[in-house]
Amino acid sequence: MKQYNPHEIEPRWQDIWERTGANKVAEDSSRPKRYVLEMFPYPSGDIHMGHVSNYTYGDVLARFSRMKGFDVLHPMGWDAFGLPAENAAIKHKSHPAKWTYANIDTQKASFQRMGFSYDWDRKVVACDPEYYRWGQWIFLKFWERGLVERRNSPVNWCPDCKTVLANEQVIEGCCWRCHSEVEKRDLTQWYFKITDYAQELLDDLDQLTGWPERVKQQQANWIGRSEGASVDFELATKDASAGTGEYITVFTTRADTLFGCSFFVLAPEYKDLPAMVAGMPQEREVLDFAEAAKKVSAVERAQGNREKHGVFTGRYVINPVNGEKVPVWVADYVVADYGTGAVMAVPCGDQRDFEFARKYDLPIIPIILTEDDPLYPQLKDEKGRVVTSVDWDAALEAEGILVQSGPYTGLVGGKHSEGEDAVVRALEQSGRGHRTVEFRLRDWLISRQRYWGNPIPAIHCPECGVVPVPEEDLPVLLPEDIDLAAGETLATHEGFAACMCPKCGREARRETDTMDTFTCSSWYYLRYTDPHNAESPFDPSMANGWMPVDQYIGGIEHAILHLLYSRFFTKVLRDMGMLDFDEPFTNLLCQGMVLDEHGDVMSKSKGNVVSPEKMIAEYGADAVRAYMLFMGPPDKEKMWNEDGLAGMFKFLNRLWRIVCDLVGEAGDQTLFDAEAAAKAAAGKGAHANAMDMKRERHRVVGKVTADFERNNFNTAIAAIMELANTTAAFLRVKPAEHRVNCQTGGPLCRDVAETIVKLMAPIAPHWAEELWCGVLGNEESVHAQAWPDFDPELAKADEVELAVQLNGKVKAKIMVATDEAEDAVKQTALDAIAAQLEGKDVKKVVVVPGRLVNVVAK
């Protein structure tokens, strides 16, 4: 018998598949399409177990889909721009491209050793000019559509990466990549106006029925839609004697609490603050405070002890509902870039305002109460204001009854309450406010002050201002002669910036910022559909033909970042007429992390990293793939255990022998030394007859098919193991007889052997191919075969075992014919527990066909 030797067969088949173009996309329009995509990797060194898990899931689905008759697009590429390459270049006094392309080669070789079925002709590498020129082209189109803006505002600056970051890239006040504390700086930067699409990005989450709920929830929270009102407060003159006619607008979701506004707060960065305090006695103190507050690091502001600080500005605003003058403070708990950077403070209804009022001894006016509040009887009918301070422990943020609120007294107050609605309508009538919606989502800051990225195609002309690079001049190429180790940047590079203004022809300077790498990953899935197009990023007919991606697979860390940006790009390209769908990814699978055997994250510093290459070298890629799938559900964390991998390797060996035995290829080395096996079993071992065998074959094909379609790979493999166990029991009876049966054309053994090999083909492609061609003697690849059929009728047994329960507790087991009439089943069940029913009154008998009978008796 031929032994299973992964180290011999794996490279051999990889080579054959490559030579024969087995993984080429067929582009066969007669078959339904399926686009299976895994998030493309960043080429940082060799692959790790996370890659193995991600790409194994994708490969299994791609192979399964091909066998199911789909025309499958399953491409791979690299997200190749970014800082790690630049840092490596500085360290090794080399060029980022060198490091990047070397890592791509390494990773590609590893992917090939894993047996992943990518069509390498469609490889997309983000740092190739033939790809990034189209990123620049898209930038220009966005610009034409008014979706690109250059503006000055406080931005997140990572001092380590020496670049600005988008909001989404700041995690708990730290840089998403290097975890340094992020600082705020005022800079002029390039933005994509993703906020123009905020509402649609939120609404269309409902279309994404194939996405995990938590990802949609995270996106919804990030977009952060709030319904409320904007309210104008008139600024009082410096001596507070009258109104100035100038207004400060606030956003509030609680207009119902306007009567409880006892002070007003501006963010330290509030743009008119210096003008407001100019010449006031408080000027120095206010400006010093604002400066200090801005310097407090994002981390301190975001985490831990959130002690609020503030100072009085000396100015007052006039409350539009009651004409009261309210003191204006500046405080560090107001965020500058949400709403208007100014808030009305209602300490009795907002915990933050409450804490601030307590600290600075500002009035806490009760205007919303619960009915059991001791103040309620006194205030429920009172129209004026009789109580101006309370000794509460906390604000009432929940619903309550409005009191001391003029005409609104007695109404229910709270978010979206009748009180809120009444106040907003009154504001609208008086012209002092209106309904509005605020989003938490900020525009996407895309410029980066780094070399290794896609150059922003813009030119600064002293005459014409900022001018787009003409389409025909694309791509703006990155200069290759740059000495990053010496601190050279695009801005200081000799020659890169110098250019002529395309409008007026005068000397001008090229933009030296590059684009966020997330712009590269926002449309690569479209390029795969038409990767060699030299005329445009992709032909719409190609993209519309393949898209949307039917199954997207990647890490949960992109729940907001990449997935939100890609959805945005898709919608803009749709509005440009290049795409005819709204959402790029129909089904999303977020795979769980691969942890070490103790459940810890694998990391170099912990020294617990398991090397995929080492595992392949020891057990072969097929065992690694199969074990990865078997460890657990794909979206859950998985604990790597090498004993488990060794067990899977043993299983592949055992199943190999079973297949050989089925078709009589085992020779003297048959799986079961008949005598020994018989002795071992000593008459007690399970045996299976041809009926059992046939039934199990159909049942398992049904189960595996359903499991693959639900991405339940672990239970699919468990089912194949059950089929293996039944087959072994079947062969155990009279192996020699079966072999003869097979050789004379008896179809069952052959069918079971072929079925096993086909079911395993997506999981262990080399193993299956070798058995298919080398042992079963077929000419054409197993991966080109149709997925095995099954007949649900044949999967049914003629007899089933039912549990007999008495009041829900199992008391006995009975065997009945599958099609036995219900009354007969009842009687059999009652007979089976007759002893326990002695002296009891049977109230009810519930029969669940094929499962159990429950007898209810007292």
Place this chain on the structure above:
RNA sequence: GGGAGUGUGGCGGAAUGGCAGACGCAGCGGACUUAAAAUCCGCCGCCGGAAGGCGUGAGGGUUCGAAUCCCUCCACUCCUACCA
């Protein structure tokens, strides 16, 4: 503070409201072997000699029947964070 999720043997994990623990790992026993490895067969939730009883984080509820649905609580994980 807000949001999402998880909790089942020694371990990884199975179970459209219907026999909890499929499948595997580890362990134990046996066959084969001079022996070991490999392989093959079997046992394997807890208490109990057995009969039987108890068991899916804890406590309630709905139901003929709950790991699964509802309520309260506990523990852990992830995301997010002064968003007015």
